[in-house]
Amino acid sequence: MNYNCSLKRYFGNSIVYIFLILLIPQDLLAQTDPVFKPISADIIKIPSKVLGEDRKVYIYLPPADTLQRDKRYPVLYVLDGDNHFSLMAEYCRYLSRRDVNVVPEMIIIGIPNTNRTRDLTPNHSIIDYDGKPDTSSNSRFKSSGGGNNFLQFIGTELIPYIDAHYKTQPFKIFAGHSFGGITTINCLLTQQDMFNAYIAISPSFWWDNGYLLRLADERLKNNRVMNKRIFYSDADEGMSLSSFHTNLVKFDSIITNRKITGLDHKYVRYPDETHMTEPVKAYYDALRFIFR
Amino acid sequence: MNYNCSLKRYFGNSIVYIFLILLIPQDLLAQTDPVFKPISADIIKIPSKVLGEDRKVYIYLPPADTLQRDKRYPVLYVLDGDNHFSLMAEYCRYLSRRDVNVVPEMIIIGIPNTNRTRDLTPNHSIIDYDGKPDTSSNSRFKSSGGGNNFLQFIGTELIPYIDAHYKTQPFKIFAGHSFGGITTINCLLTQQDMFNAYIAISPSFWWDNGYLLRLADERLKNNRVMNKRIFYSDADEGMSLSSFHTNLVKFDSIITNRKITGLDHKYVRYPDETHMTEPVKAYYDALRFIFR
Structure with a gap:
């Protein structure tokens, strides 16, 4: 050539x-x-005994490496799959290209929702982000509190399925936004062997008047050894939602001040982004942080 | 609900x-x-008389709006289609979602290369980025200098085809990276009626020892009226390639100091990005700038 x-x-x-x-x-x-190829996904359904329902997941696989047929890949699990799976897959595909080469090729698993409030909240609560209970008969919070059950689905059903059927490495990342952000942090605090790295974009620490901050304060003890990486961020969430920022500063302060060995962490604030544009910048920065 | x-x-x-x-x-x-759908593209071939070859282009269309069947869309043309089309389409799709809503839905046209050096250089030159001529018999610069012909293809064949076959608005954006960056700037300087907004990510101003800087200095006269937007950026391109930065500072200074009415411009430097990771951040920031 x-x-x-x-x-x-x-x-x-x-x-x-x-x-x-x-x-x-x-x-x-x-x-x-390379010739343009759209991001395509295997779409599979996993019959979950834990959740009592079939769960659809999206799976992006890196292009086959004909020179290394046994090559194995890290796996990134991203919540709110319908919203964020294709962006994450596009990032990983572009950033792992031979001429870009800043993250490894990865398998991306997108987990779409069936009942988001049920699955992505760590405990039952009807308290809204204004701190007041939502007592309406059709409150969306009625079903809340299935988060630990949902993590059990991921840990005992989804991950074993993926590891059994795809060429995975042990290294696993768990990424989420908003309710998805408190879900990845709840996982770090309560199911520590499940993932190696965590991404929490504007985690909804307002949930149950700071339930997860109290849990973090209790669980992230001095002198622990964790050997994990976590990226978290917030944006300009508007005046009435500024608790996203004040709560994340508190979480950052817990992580920074406790003497935890090997918990590599990064906090980024995006004052020019909204709650919904933030994932575009934050997922990229998170990937660069985890694989720096 | x-x-x-x-x-x-x-x-x-x-x-x-x-x-x-x-x-x-x-x-x-x-x-x-929404349910996950991969970015899909119409792939068409345009028989170009100007270029004397068939040219493949990728076309991303926003989801049909059943409530506004006659809705028309701005069009973004992106060079190096095989590298950047799917990222740009993913950005536009995500950012135009109803719950994100910071850019309008757009038609994205990706233009892959057949002979990149021929089409994306404004004049013939064999001078490499170190300032020395490449006189080797198989120099890649032999075919250089077809840029104006390529712009003629876009202006007289591609754009009319797209406007005839898709629901386009008049507003058009032209985006490119590196050689693609000097191509969009050459278009701004020489074919001013073709586009309304320009994106030039790390334009290769080193081309022919600064040919395009000299052209900018000559063409961007005081007291002109342009009514256009242009976003340009550079990254950490490495010591030996730092001319990307010094040249872009010169270009920015020409644009800033001339009294041109309506030429809305933004320059961003990404010191933490490489030449190849920069497009991930810069295309996003460029879209936000153009539609702010």
């Missing part, structure tokens, strides 16, 4: 060349453009 | 509700999750 000969003229050595290809600008890689 | 009744209890008024739905957090919108 043209660019190959042209580089050899400069560098003359294929070992040097292999290193340099990671540094040179895209212009020199023109001929290596 | 549950969340609807719950909100009405608080706000009691459907007009207020329509406004508030843009502000409330995702937690309240749980039941509105």
Whole structure:
């Protein structure tokens, strides 16, 4: 190929060349453009005994590596699958390209919701984010509090299924936004062997007047060893929702001040983003942090 | 639906509700999750007389709006289609969702390369980015300089085809990275009626020892009226490639200092990104700038 000969003229050595290809600008890689392929997903249904229902999950697989047929991949599980799966898969695909190469190729598992409030809240509560109980007869909080059951589904049914059917490495990431954010943090606090890294984008610490902050304060004891990574962030959530920020500052202070060995953490605030635009920036920064 | 009744209890008024739905957090919108659909693209071939070859293009269309069957959309044309089309389509899809709603729904056109150096360089030159001529017999620069011809293809064949076959608005954006970045800037300088907004991510101003900077200096005269938007950026391109930054500072200074009416511009530097990771952040920031 043209660019190959042209580089050899400069560098003359294929070992040097292999290193340099990671540094040179895209212009020199023109001929290596892959052909566009849409992000496609296996869609499977797992009959969950724990949840008493079939659960659909989306699975993105990296392109087959014909040179390493036994290659195994880290796995990223992302909540709110219908909202965030394809963005996460697109990020991982782009960022793991040979000429970008800042995260490894990964298997991405998107978990869409059936009853979001039931599955993504750690305990039963009818207290709204204004601190007042929602006592209406059709309150969406009626079904709340299934979070630990949902984590049991992930830990005892979903992860074993994925590990049995796909070429997984042990390294696993758990990512969520808002209610999904308190779910990943609840998992860190209560089911510590399940994941190696956690992403919590604007976690809804307002839930039950700070239930999860109290749990964090209780569980994140001094002198623990965790060997995990966690990225968390907030945005401009508006005046009435500024508890997203004040609560996350409290959580960050707990994590920072306790002497926990190996709990590598990063907090980013996005003052120019809304609650809903924040995931675009935060998922990217989280991936870069976890694989820096 | 549950969340609807719950909100009405608080706000009691459907007009207020329509406004508030843009502000409330995702937690309240749980039941509105769309079902995951992969980014899919029409792939068409345009027989180009200008280029003397068939040109493949990728076309992403927003989901049909059954309530507004005659709805028309702005169009974003992105170069290096095989590299950047699906990321851009994913961004536009996510950011135009009803509960995110910071950019309009758009038609995205990805233009993959056949001969990148030929099409994405504004003039013929064999000078490499180190300032020295590449005189090798198989130099990749041999074919350079077809950029204006390529713009003629876009302006007289591609855009008319898209406008004839899809529900387009007149508003058009032209986005490119590296050689694609000098192509969008060359278009701004030489074919000013073609687009309304431009994105140039780390434009390769090193091309022909600054050819395009000289052209900008000549064409961007005082007291012109342009009524356009342009976003440009650079990254940490490495010591040997720092001309990406110094040249872009010069370009920014030309744009800033000339008194051009209506040329709305934004320059962002990404010191923590590489030449190849930069597009992830910059395309997002560019879309937010253009539709702010």
